[in-house]
């Protein structure tokens with residue numbers, strides 16, 4: 126589990142950014158917003174490993190600047206650290222659409238713990254109906270249960 | 284503590300709380316309402332109150348009476364942040380304890396005994412919250428930008444503990460935020476502009492201003508402790524920052540130091556966050572992360588919060604941030 130302090134990286138293609146690593150004061154996200162061209166933007170957050178409070182502040186500023194310029198943002202594969210921030214602060218999601226995100230699961234059979242990718246459109250009806258999402262354990266193929274509070278973890282989708 | 288009163292309507296919780304307190308601390312009286320508890324306050328009294336009872340009538344009077352008695356009020360965090368944090372803010376509470384019976388058996392006797400002892404900075408620090416003999420690693424930054432290297436060393440230590448990715452991230456975050464607060468915020472708590480500019484430049488930290496980072500684990504909890512020699516943070520500031528979690532209203536902007544975001548993030552990353560505050564002299568923050576496998580993935584419904592302030596100095600810390 127050695128998280129050998131991966132620094133922040135961002136790969137860009139027209140209409141698409143892929144962020145990965147650690148979002149902290151060294152990520153300079155607010156400046157990144159200026160390089161985004163007009164039109165819809167997809168941001169892939171699947172490999173974000175960590176974010177601290179200065180990273181959150183920069184992330185909020187990144188979203189605000191894009192909103193000011195009318196850029197429609199869709200977030201894909203939001204990693205758990207990003208979901209937790211969006212659950213904590215309304216501004217951390219802003220006006221962005223959430224296409225998919227990672228949710229924590231645990232397997233009582235073999236003890237596996239980890240994240241599974243969830244598609245918003247698929248999980249929303251389950252959660253809104255009072256249900257709890259399930260996933261298959263990648264190690265023993267048993268049933269992994271959702272490992273957080275349902276009324277808390279999906280707050281950011283509302 | 285002359286007397287411990289439990290205010291709870293639920294029979295099962297009454298039994299659990301009574302057993303934990305009577306076996307770990309001393310005699311306990313159980314009542315169902317704040318008004319009934321208020322009538323019993325006599326001398327330094329500790330009242331352990333359910334969030335449900337605290338939301339009902341008479342709680343403000345009970346909280347005030349307990350404070351006047353020189354005692355302490357402990358709120359059970361059974362309702363989640365939106366139920367608990369408004370009570371903490373509105374009634375200036377210093378203690379939220381877990382609602383989980385297993386956690387409570389650890390936390391409540393420890394807290395009540397700590398409150399019975401003279402308040403103030405605890406010599407043991409994080410060691411107090413770990414099993415006897417747990418080893419603490421210690422690092423002291425000599426330059427501001429050394430924080431990053433220190434956090435790297437912490438992360439290596441955490442990795443060797445084979446924690447889950449989430450536990451490792453939570454522990455690293457607690458150290459990151461507390462250390463940033465001790466290095467950048469505490470020295471210039473009254474000067475936002477200086478705080479912003481302070482981050483860019485790497486500067487030496489003079490020995491008298493160096494914070495200390497310690498961490499360790501006993502297999503049940505990882506403890507992260509940061510002590511700074513400023514004592515700039517007040518109980519009111521801490522309550523105000525965590526209270527913003529109620530409506531998710533924290534609004535970070537350039538120049539407002541993140542609006543206490545780091546403190547709120549630290550709080551949510553822990554299962555228990557403890558502050559020993561000696562205003563104007565020192566702040567010691569200890570974050571505990573529960574390593575035991577739990578159905579909820581190890582996150583407490585609402586983390587426990589303990590604000591221990593040196594007597595006589597409780598109101599001198601001014602609110603900032």
Ligand SMILES: [Zn+2]
Pocket residue numbers: 232233234235236237262263264265266267
């Ligand atoms: Zn399994």
